[in-house]
Amino acid sequence: MPTSTAPLPRGPHKLTREEVEASQRERILIAMTEAVGAKGFANTLVADVVRGAGVSRATFYALFRDKDDCFAAAYAWAAAAMASTLEAATTAAPNDSGAGGDDAFERLRAVLRAYLAWLAAAPELARTFLVEVYAAGSDAIEQRHESLGLFVDLVAATLGDRPGPFGDSPEQRFAVEALVSAVSSMVTHLVGTGQADRLPELEEPLMELAHQLDGTTTTTP
Secondary structure, three states, rough: OOOOOOOOOOOOOOOOOOHHHHHHHHHHHHHHHHHHHHHHHOOOOHHHHHHHOOOOHHHHHOOOOHHHHHHHHHHHHHHHHHHHHHHHHHOOOOOOOOOOHHHHHHHHOOOOHHHHHHHHOHHHHHHHHHHHHHHHOOHHHHHHHHHHHHHHHHHHHHHHOOOOOOOOOHHHHHHHHHHHHHHHHHHHHHHHHOOOHHHHHHHHHHHHHHHHHHOOOOOOO
């Protein structure tokens, strides 16, 4: 994910109006993420965001209605980047459903590893969208709920081609939801207590939990 909030060069340039606006918007979203991660949502002001982004208040309000609107856009932007990362991890993992189902768990491992590494590399972003999101109001909480639902869909698709409790039926989906809830709870705890650097350590316990829910034994990667 981009982390630079460097302003556009002064003076004449060859950027189109759309390119300038896109750059300003991205810098504002990054600045919102960093400000909320550092100060908390309640203590973050529009002034903090425009200062971090290197834009004027007029530019901010030309692009967003208010702080809440900007936070919602930042959440959607981060969620899209996360989704791309996880999809890439799934695509790169083994995908031979005829191999007794083991490849499904290797794909799950790839998804978890990418998710944990992505958040560990961006602790302010992780705190913003896993912890501070609950201080940002009902709309932001609904965004978080929708993101968890998409994560459930991804895990269900990853494991759904093998026999066992994971899949798309209501009974099978409950097992996936239980696993995703465990992921969310453990990740949020480490991020909320300032231990985002330890997130990759969760890979093995979470894989062990997945095997326990599936009724299978773990194998050393």
